[in-house]
Amino acid sequence: MKKKLLKNAKKIDQFLINFLNKQEQSLLVKPMKYGVISGGKKIRSTIIFDTGKIFNIREKYLINICAAVECIHSYSLIHDDLPCMDDDSIRRGKPSTHIKFGEASAVLAGSSLLTLAFEIINDKKYLLKSSMKSEITESLARCSGHTGIAGGQELDLKFENKKKKIYQIINMQKKKTGKLFNFCLYAVGVISNKSDKEKKSLSNLGEEIGFLFQLADDFLDQKGSKYLVGKPVKKDNKKGKSTLLNLMGEKKAYMYANNLRKKILRKLEKHGKKAKDLINTIDFILERKF
Numbered sequence: 001m002k003k004k005l006l007k008n009a010k011k012i013d014q015f016l017i018n019f020l021n022k023q024e025q026s027l028l029v030k031p032m033k034y035g036v037i038s039g040g041k042k043i044r045s046t047i048i049f050d051t052g053k054i055f056n057i058r059e060k061y062l063i064n065i066c067a068a069v070e071c072i073h074s075y076s077l078i079h080d081d082l083p084c085m086d087d088d089s090i091r092r093g094k095p096s097t098h099i100k101f102g103e104a105s106a107v108l109a110g111s112s113l114l115t116l117a118f119e120i121i122n123d124k125k126y127l128l129k130s131s132m133k134s135e136i137t138e139s140l141a142r143c144s145g146h147t148g149i150a151g152g153q154e155l156d157l158k159f160e161n162k163k164k165k166i167y168q169i170i171n172m173q174k175k176k177t178g179k180l181f182n183f184c185l186y187a188v189g190v191i192s193n194k195s196d197k198e199k200k201s202l203s204n205l206g207e208e209i210g211f212l213f214q215l216a217d218d219f220l221d222q223k224g225s226k227y228l229v230g231k232p233v234k235k236d237n238k239k240g241k242s243t244l245l246n247l248m249g250e251k252k253a254y255m256y257a258n259n260l261r262k263k264i265l266r267k268l269e270k271h272g273k274k275a276k277d278l279i280n281t282i283d284f285i286l287e288r289k290f
């Protein structure tokens, strides 16, 4: 799994380097590259490639989607690390972008990665039909903004040191982390010309995978090693974060996550062997140490 992630990460990094190198240069390119290239598992891209295999979609049709998703994801991490948000000085085993380049440059580099994502999807050289690009653009915007990642992050911050109900935490985590995974599967559905009903069920599946990924992230915060995770651990308790782990305790939260994993795998059964890669990635998500 580590090899697969590394191989995919290299492809996406190379794509992003080429894309940025072809643009007019600016002072922000350095902090942008620092935030998005050479670091991170690029697991969302791997999930896009895995889902593409189910529907026989070649990587050249998917790579722009992967790069765009990684830009949005890295943007969210750069902003998440800022003092006004989760205030983290280490990310991916190196100083956070604002520590390295200053807060103003980190805010601007993050925002520029957000807009770069939309440039990448709408690039003239990208082989998709305009109608597909526009549907994908709309979905990415919706999953990233106030009904998606940004809205989820606002809830996460507002929930600190508050007693929240299980359904409220699930809703917050499905937005904060799930929505970008929702987009990953939805976009593959668009490229595969699926019906609205099929695209909806891909979106829901993606959101559940993202939620599982967040549950694993919460376990890593409590039990993981900061060297493997690449950022400080045991922060959720200190900050009074609302997580299922804090609410249910380790045993129940793990059972909950494992049942979610099984539910996701059952939904993939209909695809037979074609879903093998996605199944491996989902198994990795819950057991991961980084």
Ligand code: GRG
Residues within 6 Å of the ligand: 039, 040, 041, 042, 043, 072, 073, 075, 076, 077, 079, 080, 085, 092, 144, 145, 149, 150, 153, 176, 177, 213, 214, 217, 290
């Ligand atoms: C992106 C529109 C937009 C707004 C920013 C700051 C913010 C709003 C959102 C932050 C959301 C957040 C921090 C979600 C956590 C998701 C998560 C589990 C991150 C860790 O992902 P990994 O493990 O990281 O894939 P790597 O380093 O491997 O890329």
